[in-house]
Amino acid sequence: MPIVVQKYGGTSVGDVGRIKRVADRIARTRQAGNDVVVVVSAMGDTTDDLVHMAEQIDPQPSGREFDMLLTAGERISMALVAMALQQLGVDAKSFTGSQAGILTDSVHGKARILDITPGRIIDSLAAGAVVIVAGFQGVSPDTKDVTTLGRGGSDTTAVALAAALHAEVCEIYTDVDGVFTADPRIVPHARKLDVVSTEEMLELAAQGAGVLQVRAVEFGRNFGVEIHVRSSFSHAPGTRVIPQEPDMEAAIISGVAHDTSEAKLTILGVPDKPGMAARVFTDLADANVNIDMIVQNTPAEGDVTDISFTVPRGEAALAQSTLESLASEIGARSVTLDVDVAKVSLVGAGMRTHPGVAARMFAALSDAGINIEMISTSTIRISVVVARSDAEAAVLAIHDAFELGES
Amino acid sequence: MPIVVQKYGGTSVGDVGRIKRVADRIARTRQAGNDVVVVVSAMGDTTDDLVHMAEQIDPQPSGREFDMLLTAGERISMALVAMALQQLGVDAKSFTGSQAGILTDSVHGKARILDITPGRIIDSLAAGAVVIVAGFQGVSPDTKDVTTLGRGGSDTTAVALAAALHAEVCEIYTDVDGVFTADPRIVPHARKLDVVSTEEMLELAAQGAGVLQVRAVEFGRNFGVEIHVRSSFSHAPGTRVIPQEPDMEAAIISGVAHDTSEAKLTILGVPDKPGMAARVFTDLADANVNIDMIVQNTPAEGDVTDISFTVPRGEAALAQSTLESLASEIGARSVTLDVDVAKVSLVGAGMRTHPGVAARMFAALSDAGINIEMISTSTIRISVVVARSDAEAAVLAIHDAFELGES
Numbered sequence: 001m002p003i004v005v006q007k008y009g010g011t012s013v014g015d016v017g018r019i020k021r022v023a024d025r026i027a028r029t030r031q032a033g034n035d036v037v038v039v040v041s042a043m044g045d046t047t048d049d050l051v052h053m054a055e056q057i058d059p060q061p062s063g064r065e066f067d068m069l070l071t072a073g074e075r076i077s078m079a080l081v082a083m084a085l086q087q088l089g090v091d092a093k094s095f096t097g098s099q100a101g102i103l104t105d106s107v108h109g110k111a112r113i114l115d116i117t118p119g120r121i122i123d124s125l126a127a128g129a130v131v132i133v134a135g136f137q138g139v140s141p142d143t144k145d146v147t148t149l150g151r152g153g154s155d156t157t158a159v160a161l162a163a164a165l166h167a168e169v170c171e172i173y174t175d176v177d178g179v180f181t182a183d184p185r186i187v188p189h190a191r192k193l194d195v196v197s198t199e200e201m202l203e204l205a206a207q208g209a210g211v212l213q214v215r216a217v218e219f220g221r222n223f224g225v226e227i228h229v230r231s232s233f234s235h236a237p238g239t240r241v242i243p244q245e246p247d248m249e250a251a252i253i254s255g256v257a258h259d260t261s262e263a264k265l266t267i268l269g270v271p272d273k274p275g276m277a278a279r280v281f282t283d284l285a286d287a288n289v290n291i292d293m294i295v296q297n298t299p300a301e302g303d304v305t306d307i308s309f310t311v312p313r314g315e316a317a318l319a320q321s322t323l324e325s326l327a328s329e330i331g332a333r334s335v336t337l338d339v340d341v342a343k344v345s346l347v348g349a350g351m352r353t354h355p356g357v358a359a360r361m362f363a364a365l366s367d368a369g370i371n372i373e374m375i376s377t378s379t380i381r382i383s384v385v386v387a388r389s390d391a392e393a394a395v396l397a398i399h400d401a402f403e404l405g406e407s
Numbered sequence: 408m409p410i411v412v413q414k415y416g417g418t419s420v421g422d423v424g425r426i427k428r429v430a431d432r433i434a435r436t437r438q439a440g441n442d443v444v445v446v447v448s449a450m451g452d453t454t455d456d457l458v459h460m461a462e463q464i465d466p467q468p469s470g471r472e473f474d475m476l477l478t479a480g481e482r483i484s485m486a487l488v489a490m491a492l493q494q495l496g497v498d499a500k501s502f503t504g505s506q507a508g509i510l511t512d513s514v515h516g517k518a519r520i521l522d523i524t525p526g527r528i529i530d531s532l533a534a535g536a537v538v539i540v541a542g543f544q545g546v547s548p549d550t551k552d553v554t555t556l557g558r559g560g561s562d563t564t565a566v567a568l569a570a571a572l573h574a575e576v577c578e579i580y581t582d583v584d585g586v587f588t589a590d591p592r593i594v595p596h597a598r599k600l601d602v603v604s605t606e607e608m609l610e611l612a613a614q615g616a617g618v619l620q621v622r623a624v625e626f627g628r629n630f631g632v633e634i635h636v637r638s639s640f641s642h643a644p645g646t647r648v649i650p651q652e653p654d655m656e657a658a659i660i661s662g663v664a665h666d667t668s669e670a671k672l673t674i675l676g677v678p679d680k681p682g683m684a685a686r687v688f689t690d691l692a693d694a695n696v697n698i699d700m701i702v703q704n705t706p707a708e709g710d711v712t713d714i715s716f717t718v719p720r721g722e723a724a725l726a727q728s729t730l731e732s733l734a735s736e737i738g739a740r741s742v743t744l745d746v747d748v749a750k751v752s753l754v755g756a757g758m759r760t761h762p763g764v765a766a767r768m769f770a771a772l773s774d775a776g777i778n779i780e781m782i783s784t785s786t787i788r789i790s791v792v793v794a795r796s797d798a799e800a801a802v803l804a805i806h807d808a809f810e811l812g813e814s
Contacts, residue, residue, distance in 0.1 A: 016460055016463045016464060019464065020464065050483065053483075053487060054487065054490060056423045057423060057426065057427065057490045057491045057494060058490045058491070058493060058494040061490040061493070062489070062490065064500070065486045065489045065490050065493070065499075065500075065501060066490070068482060068485070068486040068489075068501055068503075069482070069483060069486035069487065069490075071482070072479040072480075072483045072486075073479075075475060075476070075478070075479040075482065076457065076460075076476060076479045078475070079461075079472045079473070079475040079476035079479075080460060080461065080464055080476065082469070082472045083461060083464045083465045083468040083469065083472050083473075083476075084464045084465070086465065086468070086469055086472070087464055087465040092472075093471070093472075094472060094475055099551070120551070144506070144527070
């Protein structure tokens, strides 16, 4: 029987009524002749509530205990979804990340999946049950401790399970209809994409399109999993993320993503000699800071240079203190931090073969009176950092300049 | 280093402020030179909230999924208690029942502990940490599924761990000062007992003194664990439950217990021939109904008899339907169910050697105009079933007849 993996986010299982609707959808998928594995997040605000209690006790709780706390959330939702299926007469069994064989490293709060040993899942499917798996969590075989995969980890759980089980498709259910050319809250005439290549989705996700986590897309690409992003509130088809690139007739640009969750750091007056950048980013890696965009200019004059980069805002303070101790050691001048920034990205596989895309994007920003603070590009993406207050105007200006909306 | 096991109930860890106070008490015990193992229940109303959600989905959810759901409760409280200790500079590590090696049978909702393999606890104590263990839960080695021990199971977890770890004492923290001669809410002049024998505590617990679970007392008796029942809101000594009987000078009576959580069932007109009672209680046992008090009279005349017994009210419907299918099969006349009953018990090791205790108890009830529906006795206990509306008056009358209160 073909295996379908479905992932339901916190909004989709936000209350008892929604859990019953999710169970109904799962039951239909099962009755259509599929083996079904369901990955669930914690209900609605559960995770936020748990985080809030922890913060009242210790603003920086131990990673081990924090993961132990947060994993209670999916335990609740998965048991309730299993009960709702049983109530519909569908055999169902829930498993924690540990029981489902999601083996990770031991970096609490952002563990990486090392392997999946889905023996209990396979046995339960063979016995005719729908399997419900807690998203976002796993277990470290080294420490035997429970771990979490970090924000959006349930997407990763779902795609990784789909890969391990050779599933036909991994359906990611969310509260929007699919992947759009821009955030519809900012660009009301944004258009839903019926299909997007894995490469483009990777860039869109990495640049802040919140509909799918970048690690999940990476897993999908590496293991050839077909991902289908769709709404849990309708039966309309969503966006298929497919390994192949769209054919030559496809649009040049797939969409505009934006991300206001990062902060920008600059280390000024770094001596321009070999090994300096390596030194900076080795120290940051040792402190477990996730670096996103990095820009270093060739020094215009003299023998010093500036290095700028962006990090998740929650890690900005740690990055700053790490850099400050380093700065005096390597003779850099100072470290600056700007938390009021936004990153706006234009993504499209077609831009490889179409020159002039960057020029058109920068002109659109200039016409809108928006100053560009940093620029970084890949073969299929151009990202700029702008002031946070300019973010929405920038998205709109770029979206319209490339005529991405509904005609 | 001596090992102290402490158990904190749901009220003691009811909110963040209380968790911090509990952590403070644990830290003091640690600083006094003890290895400390802490067993926690779920916070305040958490379990009730989870039960309520499950009931909205399925009034009779699968035991496996219901246990999966409920065990989320202790996971939250144990992680928060560990964090609060770390915040005080005390090394602490929390473990689920499964991680702590609490091995049970696979009867969901009322699993029995089969063995404890506390390897991770011992290692963590040796490494200098305070260990926090989730009460009420374990894992079945047969099915690898998570189980719960049933109501009050955290007491059992604590005493069983104290036995497995050869702890010096098992402190059960609660919201009252110890074990009283009667429920102080009903008898305001009830007296706190400084010491009570295990035998007496067993009877008091079995007869409804809610301060300690009977299975925990049994464990304590079987493995020679000293239990100390005390308040988490004061530092006053509570009640020590000791294996030895009090000396000959001790009081005849230790207290009056009452229990309004049961229902009474009677199967009428059972043919009076060998094997009938066995048949009745075998069927009930197969249906997993917990029987408490059983009364069968010698038939006054004819060849039929009536059998009455009490069960937890939540199991009354199941017991009734089980009996009804049996009744026609064995030729019994009918089955009656009365949910408006209370059981009132007088307990005291001294009554073994003091005749006339029962007579004095029945006279007190008679003087108060209270009708006795069932009587059952052991060597150190006399229990009566009365109408629920008579329960408080019965407790007061008996307590006063034996002059158990403060003088």
